[in-house]
Amino acid sequence: MTRLVANRAKTTKRMAVGAGLGLAAVVVAACGSSSSGGTAVTSGGQPTSGTTSGSGGAASPATAFSVASVSGLGNVLVDGRGRTVYVLTKNGSKNATCTDGNGCTAIWPDLSLPDGVPKASAGNGLNASMLKSKKESDGETYATYNGWLLYEYSGDTAAGQGHGEGAKDQWGTWYAITPAGAPVTAKTTTASTSSSSSGGGYGY
Numbered sequence: 001m002t003r004l005v006a007n008r009a010k011t012t013k014r015m016a017v018g019a020g021l022g023l024a025a026v027v028v029a030a031c032g033s034s035s036s037g038g039t040a041v042t043s044g045g046q047p048t049s050g051t052t053s054g055s056g057g058a059a060s061p062a063t064a065f066s067v068a069s070v071s072g073l074g075n076v077l078v079d080g081r082g083r084t085v086y087v088l089t090k091n092g093s094k095n096a097t098c099t100d101g102n103g104c105t106a107i108w109p110d111l112s113l114p115d116g117v118p119k120a121s122a123g124n125g126l127n128a129s130m131l132k133s134k135k136e137s138d139g140e141t142y143a144t145y146n147g148w149l150l151y152e153y154s155g156d157t158a159a160g161q162g163h164g165e166g167a168k169d170q171w172g173t174w175y176a177i178t179p180a181g182a183p184v185t186a187k188t189t190t191a192s193t194s195s196s197s198s199g200g201g202y203g204y
Contacts, residue, residue, distance in 0.1 A: 061152065062111035062143050067125025067179050070162045075125065076176040076184060077145060079111060079152065082159030087148040087183055090172030095149050097171065104171045108151040108164070112140040119143070130181050146181025 061079035068078045077085045086108065090096035098104035113120065113133060120143040122128035130146045143150055153164030153174070165184060167174045175183035 060112075060114045060117075062113050062120055062150075063117055064121045064123055065126060065131060065143065065145065065150075066123025068160070070160055070176065073162045073165055073176050073184050075179060076162070077126070077150070077179070078159065079150070080120075081152075083152050083156050084160075084162045084164070084176050085111070085145075085150040086153055086164050086174045087150065087177050088172045088174055089183065094147065098149075098151065102171070105151075107154050107169075108171075108174065109154065110140075110142060111150050111152065112142050117141075125179050127179060127181065145177060148177060148181070148183075150177075 061081040061083060064080040065077055065085070067075050068082065070076050070078075070084055073084070079085050087094075088096045088098050088108070098108060098110065100106070118141070119133040120131060122131045126145075132144050133141050134144050134149070135141045151174075153167075155161075155163040162176055164174050165176050175185060177183055
């Protein structure tokens with residue numbers, strides 16, 4: 001009887017140890033599959049490891065700008081995703097109002113820098129002295145080029161596209177921008193881009 005009890009005790013101990021080892025293996029596997037980093041995108045649109053921003057880990061397109069050839073536009077500025085960037089003018093004024101509140105940035109996303117990044121980096125073909133940053137009343141810091149605030153266009157779905165060039169809407173007229181810091185005025189189109197939202201964005 002004493003020997004039977006002892007054998008049962010040993011069996012119970014082996015089961016407990018085995019369960020503990022199994023749990024440890026699960027924890028190690030879970031830790032091994034996680035990562036504190038993320039995927040950034042170069043100006044050429046190719047993924048690479050780098051700094052990310054936002055809760056979703058998406059790379060900020062405002063951290064780097066360069067020059068790329070876009071069909072119909074020539075050499076123009078592109079952001080960190082390789083997307084064509086645009087500037088907004090209205091009645092001859094530089095940087096017309098574009099905010100979340102008036103619905104503009106739902107169509108023309110503004111390019112804010114991630115927290116802790118004071119300025120964007122200048123890539124191939126850019127005049128680095130023209131690439132600066134500006135803090136707006138919404139508390140965000142935005143990249144500027146030759147004094148122009150920069151935007152993407154939601155109608156561009158990939159690098160190398162320039163569908164927003166010359167678009168006219170209720171906020172003004174949109175142009176790509178040359179490495180010399182001047183708007184490209186190659187063509188003008190009428191865009192139906194009205195929307196509504198609320199929040200911050202560039203405001204003047």
